[in-house]
Amino acid sequence: MAHEDWLPRITSIFRMYDLDGDGQLGREDLIAYAGRVAENLTEPGDTKRRAALYDAYAELWTQLSAVSDTDRGGRISEQEFVAATARGAFDGDPHFRDSTLRALDALADALDRDGDGTIDPAEYERIFGATGLDTTTSALGFAAVDTDGDGRITRAELRAAAVHLYPLADPAWLTTDAAPTSGPRGIALVAHDTRKADLLGWTERRAKELEQHRLFGTGTTGTLITRRLGLPVTALRSGPLGGDQQIGALVTRGEIDLLVFFFDPLSSHPHGDDVRALIRLAVLANIPVALNAASADAMILALTPHIPAQVGAAALT
Numbered sequence: 001m002a003h004e005d006w007l008p009r010i011t012s013i014f015r016m017y018d019l020d021g022d023g024q025l026g027r028e029d030l031i032a033y034a035g036r037v038a039e040n041l042t043e044p045g046d047t048k049r050r051a052a053l054y055d056a057y058a059e060l061w062t063q064l065s066a067v068s069d070t071d072r073g074g075r076i077s078e079q080e081f082v083a084a085t086a087r088g089a090f091d092g093d094p095h096f097r098d099s100t101l102r103a104l105d106a107l108a109d110a111l112d113r114d115g116d117g118t119i120d121p122a123e124y125e126r127i128f129g130a131t132g133l134d135t136t137t138s139a140l141g142f143a144a145v146d147t148d149g150d151g152r153i154t155r156a157e158l159r160a161a162a163v164h165l166y167p168l169a170d171p172a173w174l175t176t177d178a179a180p181t182s183g184p185r186g187i188a189l190v191a192h193d194t195r196k197a198d199l200l201g202w203t204e205r206r207a208k209e210l211e212q213h214r215l216f217g218t219g220t221t222g223t224l225i226t227r228r229l230g231l232p233v234t235a236l237r238s239g240p241l242g243g244d245q246q247i248g249a250l251v252t253r254g255e256i257d258l259l260v261f262f263f264d265p266l267s268s269h270p271h272g273d274d275v276r277a278l279i280r281l282a283v284l285a286n287i288p289v290a291l292n293a294a295s296a297d298a299m300i301l302a303l304t305p306h307i308p309a310q311v312g313a314a315a316l317t
Helices: 006-017 027-041 047-068 078-086 094-111 127-131 155-160 193-205 219-229 243-252 272-284 293-303 309-316
Strands: 186-191 214-218 233-236 258-262
Touching: 006 027, 006 078, 027 047, 027 094, 027 127, 047 078, 047 094, 047 243, 047 272, 094 127, 094 155, 186 193, 186 219, 186 243, 193 219, 193 258, 193 293, 214 219, 214 243, 219 233, 233 243, 243 272, 258 272, 258 293
Parallel strands: 186 214, 186 258, 214 233
Antiparallel strands: none
């Protein structure tokens, strides 16, 4: 952990969100928290800023629950919240990063009443009553957040202080303008038996793009891809034997950036519940899901932007 005082800080954030004090976080708590912030920072008729706050904290709940709610009970205990932070589940996760930045932007917009793009002392002092933060939190004092001492807080300066508003061990990854997009990404390759040939054909056509990423495959799918194309694929169990659940676990840990799942829509499957659970996790984690070659083509090209355009165009013909 980058900050030695992370434990009391994280428990304080949990209790800040837990408005009803029952020791559990649910979606309703984050929505109520957004309502508190909106009530204190926006005008009654300012529907745009209020809607932005509600939407941002609803999305933040989605990302919090995806990595914290380990027992899948629909609620997050303080123990789960602390444990997720301790294992670094939030820091560096691109999906949690996106939702955190969205919440920060909504908060900054609400604080910036005159709309000049910065936050002055009078605007900023309202943050404590609105968020429930202790006014004695010296790290969130105006002078501490206004690092260049110009008398105004920018969004970049507010991002650097976000470690006191969100369950982060280290805020450094929030202070850049965009999430890193270079380097290998995690791609899960899954296919039902009747669609394996289709997936193999697609991976052969997209081998140049796929070889630049980390690949995961369930059952014989991964083995076939490695044998046929020589691409290294981390082999997981067969779908009915827990492979879909293994992919789901990778999704919740932020290790999957694209799910390519060629499923058979015309047949029933004994492990259908596992398939639905995997799709649900992917949706909650806000990662792209490709169900056929057409969508997979578009998504792999978006995930590998440094591939020359003519390569992608040729592959589509």
